[in-house]
Amino acid sequence: MIKELLTTKDILAAFPVMNQLRTHLDEESYIELVLEAREKEHYRMFALYAESKVVAVIxxxxxxxxxxxRFIWICDLVTDSHERSKGYGEKLLNYVQDWADNHNFERVALSSGxxxxxxxxxxxxxxKYDKVSYVFKKEL
Structure with missing residues (x-):
């Protein structure tokens, strides 16, 4: 089952999985950033559940x-380290690609370390994603 995480409780339930990707975040900063990104940047978060447990998050x-x-930028995609190679990341990415297509977005893009x-x-x-650029950043 794939479900959008709309409540603080649901967002918090996804933290143990998301923290495997975003290891620099504690629960408090994670919640603050998700809520601010939702409000200001239209960020959306979905989880894939297996047996009522969050196993992957996008x-x-x-x-x-x-x-x-018009495109969708994938900010975060992570599968629980104990649940990898079961197709969960593929299911979430396909879900977002379908969401994008149904909402008249032309493409999906992401960066990866x-x-x-x-x-x-x-x-x-x-x-079947194409590698099209490098991402550069500068700490301020």
Missing amino acids: GFQPMITLYYG LQRQNAHRFYETKM
Whole structure:
């Protein structure tokens, strides 16, 4: 079952899985950021449940830019480390791709850390994403 996380309780229930990807966050900063991103950036978060347990989480933002046009930016995608290779990430990503298509978005994009070679293989081989750019950042 895939469900949008709308309540603070549901968002908090996804923290143990999300924290495996976003290890720098504690529960308090995680909740604050999710709620602020929802309010200001239209961020949405969905979880995939297996036997009433959160096993994978995806967060995304609908966006419009001159480069991509109308698109969905995948901010977060993580499967519980004990539940990997069961197709959960694929199901969530397909769910968001269908959501995007049904809401008149033209594409889905994401970035992935250089060290995440297994994720890159998943995106390119299994999900048929194209590698089109590097992402640069500068800490202020």
